[in-house]
Amino acid sequence: MMPNCHEAHRQVIESYDRKLPLGKRIALRLHLLACDACTNFARQMKLLRYAMRHIDR
Amino acid sequence: MLLRSVGEVARFDPVTPTPDDLSATLALLRIQLVRFAQLQLRDAQLAEDVVSETILAVLERPDAFAGQSSFKTYVIGILKHKIIDQLRHGAREVQIDPLEGESDDDAFDALFLADGHWREAPRDWGDPHAACERREFFDVLQVCVDRLPAKIGRIFMMREWLELETDDICKELAITTSNCWVMLYRARMRLRECLELNWFGADSARNRP
Numbered sequence: 001m002m003p004n005c006h007e008a009h010r011q012v013i014e015s016y017d018r019k020l021p022l023g024k025r026i027a028l029r030l031h032l033l034a035c036d037a038c039t040n041f042a043r044q045m046k047l048l049r050y051a052m053r054h055i056d057r
Numbered sequence: 058m059l060l061r062s063v064g065e066v067a068r069f070d071p072v073t074p075t076p077d078d079l080s081a082t083l084a085l086l087r088i089q090l091v092r093f094a095q096l097q098l099r100d101a102q103l104a105e106d107v108v109s110e111t112i113l114a115v116l117e118r119p120d121a122f123a124g125q126s127s128f129k130t131y132v133i134g135i136l137k138h139k140i141i142d143q144l145r146h147g148a149r150e151v152q153i154d155p156l157e158g159e160s161d162d163d164a165f166d167a168l169f170l171a172d173g174h175w176r177e178a179p180r181d182w183g184d185p186h187a188a189c190e191r192r193e194f195f196d197v198l199q200v201c202v203d204r205l206p207a208k209i210g211r212i213f214m215m216r217e218w219l220e221l222e223t224d225d226i227c228k229e230l231a232i233t234t235s236n237c238w239v240m241l242y243r244a245r246m247r248l249r250e251c252l253e254l255n256w257f258g259a260d261s262a263r264n265r266p
Binding site for chain 2: 004005006007010013014016017018036037038040041043044045046047048049050051052053054055056057
């Protein structure tokens with residue numbers, strides 16, 4: 001089952017702190033392929049991690 | 058310009074100093090070290106102590122950084138180790154309240170309609186590298202991290218700055234993994250909001266004429 005945006009944004013964040021089960025990862029990927037809003041959200045989270053890794057440079 | 062802006066001090070990155078100017082270099086770096094230690098430990102005295110230990114460790118082995126690409130990276134590496142030691146030994150004093158930030162959860166849920174769609178779609182923040190080339194961006198990010206509730210901020214810094222695994226953080230702080238995930242969720246959502254408001258948003262300082 002593909003997650004809706006509310007579920008997808010939680011799973012995007014979860015994926016930064018633990019490995020999601022394979023089925024969830026596939027369903028989330030499919031959602032992101034179809035959803036620009038959640039893709040932007042996922043990129044925002046990616047930027048946040050990247051920035052934190054460089055905050056002390 | 059006579060006065061260095063906060064941002065300039067924050068980005069100060071000395072080339073590998075000779076032993077002669079080591080203490081002057083460390084004195085300048087100290088400002089930044091204290092700031093990061095404070096962001097992580099949320100305790101001014103602990104932050105000062107751990108930075109003093111870091112500086113002592115550097116001074117005790119003045120040749121150890123030979124060949125390292127960046128003196129600052131080398132010193133911050135030592136600081137991180139000292140902070141991890143501090144977190145381990147002081148772990149029993151840390152009380153994590155899983156309810157901290159709980160009032161936010163309704164606000165995060167309110168970002169979505171009843172059918173699960175975004176009320177307002179997240180915007181494109183652009184290329185991470187581009188944002189990170191602006192030193193003012195890091196000033197905003199530091200302020201945003203500093204504004205997190207203390208415990209949420211500590212957990213987030215452990216995960217994203219000290220780069221500890223979630224399982225290890227839970228163990229150190231003696232909290233359940235699900236509490237840990239909830240705290241990290243709140244941290245990421247708050248920071249997103251803070252960055253949107255103060256950096257990426259149309260009305261943020263970055264975009265004002």
